[in-house]
Amino acid sequence: MTDHTAAAHEHEHPTVRAYLMVYAALMVLLVATVGLAFLDLHVNFLVSMIIAVIKATMVILIFMHVRYNEKLVWIFAGASLLWLIILLGLTLNDYQTRGWLNILGK
Amino acid sequence: MSTASTASAASGDRRPNYLNVAYGLRSWLLTTDHKRIAILYMITITFFFFIGGAAATVVRLELMTPQGDVVQPEDYNKLFTLHGVIMIFFFLIPSIPAVLGNFLIPMMIGAKDLAFPKLNLASWYFLVGGGLFALWAAVTGGVDTGWTFYTPYSSMFSNTNVMATAIGAFLSGFSSIFTGLNFIVTIHKMRAPGMTWFRLPLFVWAHYATSLIQVLGTPVVAVSLLLVGLERLFHVGIFDPKYGGDPILFQHLFWFYSHPAVYIMLLPGMGVVSEIITCFARRPIFGYRFMAGAVLAIAVLGFLVWGHHMFVSGQSMYAGMVFSLLSFLVAIPSAVKVFNWTATLWKGSVTADTPMLYALGFIGLFTIGGLTGLMLGSLAIDVHVHDTYFVVGHFHYIMVGGTVMAYLGGIHFWWPKMTGRMYSELWSKLSALTVFVGFNLTFFPQLILGYVGMPRRYYEYPPEFQVLNVMSTAGASILAVGYLMPLIYLLLSLGIGPKVGHNPWNASGLEWEAASPPPTFNFDETPIVTGGPYVYELGGGVQREHA
Amino acid sequence: MSTHEVSAREAKHAHGHEHESGHLAHHFETLDQQSKSATLGMWTFLATEVMFFGGLFGGYAVYRAINPESFALASRQLNVALGSINTFFLLTSSLTMALAVHAGQTSNRKGQVRFLLLTMLLGATFLGIKAYEYYEEFEKGLIPGLHFNSKGVLQFPTSFSELAVRRTQLFFIFYFFMTGLHATHMVIGLGVLGTLAVLAHRGHYSEEYYTPLELSGLYWHFVDIVWIFLFPLLYLIDLHK
Numbered sequence: 001m002t003d004h005t006a007a008a009h010e011h012e013h014p015t016v017r018a019y020l021m022v023y024a025a026l027m028v029l030l031v032a033t034v035g036l037a038f039l040d041l042h043v044n045f046l047v048s049m050i051i052a053v054i055k056a057t058m059v060i061l062i063f064m065h066v067r068y069n070e071k072l073v074w075i076f077a078g079a080s081l082l083w084l085i086i087l088l089g090l091t092l093n094d095y096q097t098r099g100w101l102n103i104l105g106k
Numbered sequence: 107m108s109t110a111s112t113a114s115a116a117s118g119d120r121r122p123n124y125l126n127v128a129y130g131l132r133s134w135l136l137t138t139d140h141k142r143i144a145i146l147y148m149i150t151i152t153f154f155f156f157i158g159g160a161a162a163t164v165v166r167l168e169l170m171t172p173q174g175d176v177v178q179p180e181d182y183n184k185l186f187t188l189h190g191v192i193m194i195f196f197f198l199i200p201s202i203p204a205v206l207g208n209f210l211i212p213m214m215i216g217a218k219d220l221a222f223p224k225l226n227l228a229s230w231y232f233l234v235g236g237g238l239f240a241l242w243a244a245v246t247g248g249v250d251t252g253w254t255f256y257t258p259y260s261s262m263f264s265n266t267n268v269m270a271t272a273i274g275a276f277l278s279g280f281s282s283i284f285t286g287l288n289f290i291v292t293i294h295k296m297r298a299p300g301m302t303w304f305r306l307p308l309f310v311w312a313h314y315a316t317s318l319i320q321v322l323g324t325p326v327v328a329v330s331l332l333l334v335g336l337e338r339l340f341h342v343g344i345f346d347p348k349y350g351g352d353p354i355l356f357q358h359l360f361w362f363y364s365h366p367a368v369y370i371m372l373l374p375g376m377g378v379v380s381e382i383i384t385c386f387a388r389r390p391i392f393g394y395r396f397m398a399g400a401v402l403a404i405a406v407l408g409f410l411v412w413g414h415h416m417f418v419s420g421q422s423m424y425a426g427m428v429f430s431l432l433s434f435l436v437a438i439p440s441a442v443k444v445f446n447w448t449a450t451l452w453k454g455s456v457t458a459d460t461p462m463l464y465a466l467g468f469i470g471l472f473t474i475g476g477l478t479g480l481m482l483g484s485l486a487i488d489v490h491v492h493d494t495y496f497v498v499g500h501f502h503y504i505m506v507g508g509t510v511m512a513y514l515g516g517i518h519f520w521w522p523k524m525t526g527r528m529y530s531e532l533w534s535k536l537s538a539l540t541v542f543v544g545f546n547l548t549f550f551p552q553l554i555l556g557y558v559g560m561p562r563r564y565y566e567y568p569p570e571f572q573v574l575n576v577m578s579t580a581g582a583s584i585l586a587v588g589y590l591m592p593l594i595y596l597l598l599s600l601g602i603g604p605k606v607g608h609n610p611w612n613a614s615g616l617e618w619e620a621a622s623p624p625p626t627f628n629f630d631e632t633p634i635v636t637g638g639p640y641v642y643e644l645g646g647g648v649q650r651e652h653a
Numbered sequence: 654m655s656t657h658e659v660s661a662r663e664a665k666h667a668h669g670h671e672h673e674s675g676h677l678a679h680h681f682e683t684l685d686q687q688s689k690s691a692t693l694g695m696w697t698f699l700a701t702e703v704m705f706f707g708g709l710f711g712g713y714a715v716y717r718a719i720n721p722e723s724f725a726l727a728s729r730q731l732n733v734a735l736g737s738i739n740t741f742f743l744l745t746s747s748l749t750m751a752l753a754v755h756a757g758q759t760s761n762r763k764g765q766v767r768f769l770l771l772t773m774l775l776g777a778t779f780l781g782i783k784a785y786e787y788y789e790e791f792e793k794g795l796i797p798g799l800h801f802n803s804k805g806v807l808q809f810p811t812s813f814s815e816l817a818v819r820r821t822q823l824f825f826i827f828y829f830f831m832t833g834l835h836a837t838h839m840v841i842g843l844g845v846l847g848t849l850a851v852l853a854h855r856g857h858y859s860e861e862y863y864t865p866l867e868l869s870g871l872y873w874h875f876v877d878i879v880w881i882f883l884f885p886l887l888y889l890i891d892l893h894k
Contacts, residue, residue, distance in 0.1 A: 013755065013758055014751075014755075016752065016755060019748060019751045019752060019755065020748075022748075023744070023745070023747075023748040026744045026747075027741070027744070030737070030740055030741060030744065033884070033885055033889070034733070034737050034889070037885070037889040037892040037893065038892055038893055039893055040893040040894070041893070044891065044892075044893060048885040048889055049885070051885075052881050052882050052884075052885055055878075055881045056878045056881050056882070059747060059874050059877060059878055059881070060874075060878070062751075063747055063748075063750075063751045063870070063874050064870070064871055064874045064875075065867075069692065070689065072294065072693060073692060073693065073696055076693065076696040076697060076700060077696060077699075077700075079322075079700065080322075080699065080700035080703040080704070081703070083322045083409070083700070083703070083704060083707075084703055084704065084707040084710070086409055086410065087326065087362055087704070087707050087708070087711050088707070088710065088711050088714055090410065090412075090413070090425075090428075090429075091355075091358045091359075091362075091711050091714075091715060092714060092715060092718060093422075093424075093425050093428060094354075094358065094413065094421050094422050094425040095422070095715050095718060095719055096718065097422040097424035097425055098422040099422070100422065100423075100424045101422075101423050101424055212680075217680065218679065218680040219679075219680035220680075221680075221690045221694065222690075222694060223680065225694075283701050286697075287694055287697045287698060287701075288694075290693075290697055291690050291693045291694045291697065294690075294693060295686055295689060295690040295693065296680075296681075296686070296690070321697055321700055321701055322700060322701075322704055323704070324701070325701045325702070325704035325705035325707075325708070326704050326705070326707065326708045328705060329705050329706075329707075329708035329709060330708060333708075333712075333830070336830065340798070341798060342797040342798050342822075342826055343826065344712050344716070344823060344826055344827065344830075347819075348819065349797065349819050349820070349822045349823045349826060350716070350720065350723070350816055350817075350819035350820035350822065350823045351716075351823060351826075352715070355712055355715060358711075359708050359711065359712070362708075627679075627680075632682070
């Protein structure tokens with residue numbers, strides 16, 4: 001019926017060239033991360049986080065093959081990120097709003 | 107009657123089933139058959155249930171009199187902590203998923219086993235290992251922090267076995283995560299041909315939603331317990347004000363899991379109830395898609411409400427308002443489920459078999475528990491009843507009136523499938539009634555006690571509270587009898603109960619196609635599904651095989 | 654009354670026709686189903702890891718948000734050069750890991766072993782440098798606890814409140830816990846990779862079945878991603894000031 005090789009790798013996979021290109025990009029971004037940290041950009045934190053997100057996205061999509069996986073894997077990866085945001089968001093919601101209501105002790 | 111499966115049923119007597127296919131301790135301790143693992147879990151959690159129950163017995167004995175005259179106050183703290191830790195981590199959280207879920211999910215979706223059978227076995231070992239840690243902690247001095255391990259007491263001041271208990275809970279968390287992981291992948295990937303998502307029994311949907319919570323929530327309580335352990339070990343920690351830490355951060359991390367955890371305990375019970383109600387009202391479920399959507403909504407929304415355990419902790423009041431509003435939202439899908447079960451009963455052909463008694467009890471008691479939950483979710487009321495017996499009454503209505511009743515109902519419903527035997531109808535109905543009466547006598551007085559101001563976790567109280575406390579203890583003794591009865595008649599049924607065929611309740615569902623007890627690989631050939639669940643003719647009677 | 658309308662069964666046998674591969678487990682129908690399930694299972698596990706580390710990131714976020722100056726001051730004490738070099742080694746190990754998986758996909762046995770060993774070497778180098786950093790921090794008196802800042806390397810400006818002074822110690826608690834947890838995950842990863850290298854050498858993996866390589870790759874890349882965030886969050890706070 002189906003031949004095992006087609007069944008064994010259910011997705012195409014990145015070429016060695018793709019891996020090397022991602023690696024090169026990661027190196028550039030690493031230099032950027034460190035370099036930009038020394039410059040006063042007023043939004044340094046945001047910039048460093050955006051670069052980190054870009055690096056992580058490349059690792060996820062190419063190194064971890066998510067770009068070539070079924071949509072379900074995308075959903076699982078996205079869900080973990082969403083839940084992390086829920087944890088961080090609602091916890092910070094407490095700490096950042098202490099004292100907002102001008103009620104003694106609150 | 108059923109279709110082509112009667113062939114396998116007729117020959118079922120002679121072919122080996124999952125119970126007698128192999129004998130010996132090794133065949134059980136090294137099994138990868140989901141059905142055997144379910145039985146291992148059933149024995150394990152029953153053992154822990156009675157240990158947790160024993161702790162509760164001493165607590166209720168102490169509370170019969172206003173003075174502290176049965177145990178020392180430190181020991182009282184250890185007893186209610188033991189009760190909570192054992193019941194939550196080693197009974198309630200595994201109960202329905204690890205016993206009924208493990209046994210039934212592959213069968214309900216037409217698969218031969220779960221996606222990762224060895225992981226399933228590992229998950230049982232983690233529960234046992236964690237339980238041994240917790241028990242060892244209990245017998246070598248106990249732990250007195252409460253099951254909630256609040257800092258800074260747990261991290262800095264308690265002189266009891268906090269680390270060992272935390273390790274026990276941590277290991278049980280792995281058990282929970284592995285089970286959830288297994289269920290998620292299984293339900294996605296191993297459904298039989300034709301078994302689309304909207305043809306799944308609601309039991310499966312409920313376990314899918316539960317598994318999402320297990321996977322996404324448990325790691326956070328794991329890290330919070332790890333941090334408490336590290337603080338005890340190294341005497342530095344992130345909850346310690348000496349270093350600028352905030353003890354309330356622990357509560358955030360702890361409750362981020364522990365609130366969704368109550369839905370881990372509740373949702374599988376809702377799944378069981380849907381299966382039982384449809385069978386014994388002989389009707390398809392009312393509003394299938396809303397029922398499926400409701401369990402998912404509860405699972406997701408349940409992650410957004412944890413601060414309602416922290417209204418008076420020092421959390422910002424603004425955050426309290428946000429959490430209160432979200433808590434009201436999560437009540438909506440729960441109510442939808444209660445309405446739809448009721449609508450399913452309407453004009454159904456209802457019979458009062460034991461599983462149905464438990465399911466009906468669930469609906470009523472869960473409703474009361476849920477309504478008291480809404481009261482607790484209101485900031486102004488909670489200020490008065492936080493840390494009182496009102497809270498204790500509320501969560502026991504859900505956990506015991508809800509989950510335990512659903513668990514017992516499910517055990518009674520699927521017992522013939524799991525064992526091939528039927529139990530005594532008289533004794534099972536008597537025991538269901540005993541449980542119901544005992545439960546209400548135990549916990550309704552607690553709602554009143556909390557309302558009039560009796561604090562929780564106290565071993566003594568003002569004399570004016572004694573009458574209600576005595577009622578509660580009396581109820582607890584009746585409840586205990588109600589729980590001991592099934593232990594006896596269910597075990598007896600294994601020896602002297604009548605043997606049943608594959609579908610003694612004439613129920614709808616792939617699991618009833620297989621023999622009772624099923625063979626190791628569940629089905630001779632992969633079933634092909636062409637229709638939805640709950641195929642009951644409206645107004646049709648129940649045909650009983652062994653009647 | 655019939656149940657799911659289970660109609661005539663296909664003449665499919667319980668044992669898959671791909672059974673001759675020897676890699677198909679009994680409860681799966683096809684190798685494709687099996688490998689997709691494995692991938693999904695691994696991603697589910699990684700979701701639990703995201704939430705596990707997430708608790709620590711959450712705590713970090715809270716304290717940094719309410720006392721950013723404490724964290725910035727404390728962060729100055731870390732060795733940015735070593736941290737950057739370590740990041741380089743770890744990112745490179747991710748490349749070699751991806752290439753090891755690729756060697757599995759292309760039935761390249763020698764490549765599998767070579768790249769697995771290279772990944773292990775880079776990972777071990779990372780851990781070695783980390784250990785050296787810990788030693789440096791110990792020498793500077795930055796271990797939280799009784800002797801914190803006993804060497805006086807942290808000088809607090811007068812604008813610092815008492816709480817802000819205390820929270821510099823909190824930064825180091827997070828630093829050691831988070832990098833320690835990360836390092837623990839790497840040690841476990843090294844153990845897994847070592848096992849795989851042995852099995853790969855014995856020819857266990859080929860394009861027909863290389864699932865353990867793929868799954869370990871996912872784990873290793875995840876550990877890398879945690880570091881991608883840890884590095885700027887711990888080492889590069891307000892470096893420009």
